[in-house]
Amino acid sequence: MKNYLLAWRNLWRNRRRTMITAASVLFAVFFALLMRSMQLGSYDHMFKNAIESYTGYIQIQHEDWWDDRTVDNSFTVTDSLRRKLESDKNVITTIPRFESFALASVETKTKGVMVMGIDPDKENLLSKVRDKKVKYRITGDVVQEIENDDRLPEKTREVVSLFEDHSYTNAGRLLMDLKINMDKKETYLPILESHAFFKNGDIQMGEPGVWLGDNLSRYLEMEIGDTLVLISQGYHATTAAGKYEIKGIVKQPVPDVDSRVVYMPVDMARQFYNAGQNLTSIAVHLEKNDEKEVTNTRARLAEKLEQPLVVKDWREMNELLIQQMEADNKSGMIMIAILYLVIAFGVFGTILMMTAERRREMGVLVAIGMQKRKLAAVVSYEMAYIGIMGILAGVALAIPFILYGQHNPIVFKGEMALMFEDYGFEPLLAFKSIDRYFLWQMVVVGLIVLASLTYPLSRIFRLKVVNALKA
């Protein structure tokens, strides 16, 4: 009888044993896949966050701008250039930006600020600055009011002073900080709003108004309606100076940005820097932004541009983030190595038991004249079947979980969520869809099974018939 047939029949001679061994492989594959999927998924998610909150997937810039961000490295934008870019099939629209630095001055206080000239409407497609406008602010007076308002729960009144000087862009976070349960939202939010609501305005193209970062507004002690004076060096070393009305306060999750950023309409920024029709960059809003489409679109746009303009993709613009992620990926790999170790012992343990169980059987086979080599081949086939079954079943089991997780990411609540938000990320755990990493997990688990096989094989070759028969 052929070895592989013999092995197959052997498997089903003791169904339970086979199932247990296959199950250990199945779980190995299942957990390795889920863990890797979550790791890779969170990286992707963070990239997406970073990209979509600022740089976008593709930008058009002057070739020297990225390394030397002076207004002199801005470029003239003509209608024909815009049309050329927007005619690409994957481009929805182009988002103009004019970024530079300035000194902001209020009475005796001065601070270096980052001036972001944006089109407030178009920017909603990408960085969504409008969503970051402060909605609630807890000032010293507000703390007093809330502490003295007996309509509010005791707990809220106790903790409110801890959050003096905090600003909130949404109600959820405010309620959480003030220890109000989401299901009581209807009752208490209107009361809180009556105390802490922050009246915030809008900036419009053509109007000399600005939005300040929350921290910056505190540092300069400026309120909505105050006038901000900006001084800088403009295009071709001209003097840039202007007065702007503060229309609103925005809260950026990254503290470094929050304490330096000033948003103004892009046409006002151009005027301030005496930069004519120039922009420092154009963020291109894409319809499809998967890896392949981005690369293709980038190549198509690059062909349309003339010197000195260049196309930058998100990889080039987020080098630091990519490096951080790679470093983090290393620790992820250590985690997964530990998981493999646990898995390996699980699989090995099961095989060890199986071998011990069959010692007598193997002794009999050898005693009646079966070659040890043939026996080893049969056992190898058995293990191969079990391995393949386990791996395939594991993949089959993991796929629905991963597909589900991909569309319904795990959302963190409470403290964990705050931690994510403080880093400027959405507090959720995403899954990466089926990709090349699947293959790797299968290969690794396959290797573990293969390595475990050395134990039964060595037992077979060292088998002493007399001892084995007594077992």
Next chain:
Amino acid sequence: MKPAHTFILTALMTFGILVNLNAQELTAKEVIREADDQINGEESSISEMSMTIVRPTWERTVEFKNWVKGSDYALTLITAPASEKGQTYLKRGNEMWNWNPSISRLIKLPPSMMSQGWMGSDYTNDDILKESSVVEDYTHRFLGEEVIEGRMCYKIKMEAKENAAVIWGHQVRWIDKTDFLFMKAELYDEDGYLVRTELGKEIRRMDGRLIPSVLELIPEEEDGHKTIVTIEKIEFNVPINDRFFSQQNMKKVR
């Protein structure tokens, strides 16, 4: 108001004096003093100048008007381009102030801004304010004679004295032999590296005096950078009241 002031000073320095001196009898120090005395000898001046800033990929021109009295008072009004028109700079002693009408702010230039270029040019704020004397703070030595722009010049090396508060290690100046005009200067840092070259060009008679009407400043370390100042019009010894150089006047002078 720094570069403008320097320009004026340089312009004045470049004056030939009509005194009939026998050059051969002068020492190097006396030649420099002769030129320098012309500046300090001038009571005041009112001038109109234009300054072209040349950079590798662009150039632009700023026009301004200067009122200068002695070495302590100067007021500069920017008259073009439109986006910068109306800005004024006031120098009083070793302090400098800037008035910007678009933000209605009067700013005293802080020490940290002293090494920055005035209006984006290669002239630094320090160039205007510095109080060092080309006569007292240096030792002078003839290096020979050379022809610059068709004029026979003394070539004089000036070594900074050890305790002098000057930013240059040494200078080499070329001074016209007959009219005592500063035709060329090379300024070196303490390590002996050439930092900038200044050239006097297009000598014209203005308000009765012979002066180089174009001054060029070429920084050594930046390729393609240059600042050219042209004196369009200048009047000397016009009486100006000290009170003209006030912060109030910065806001209304036209």
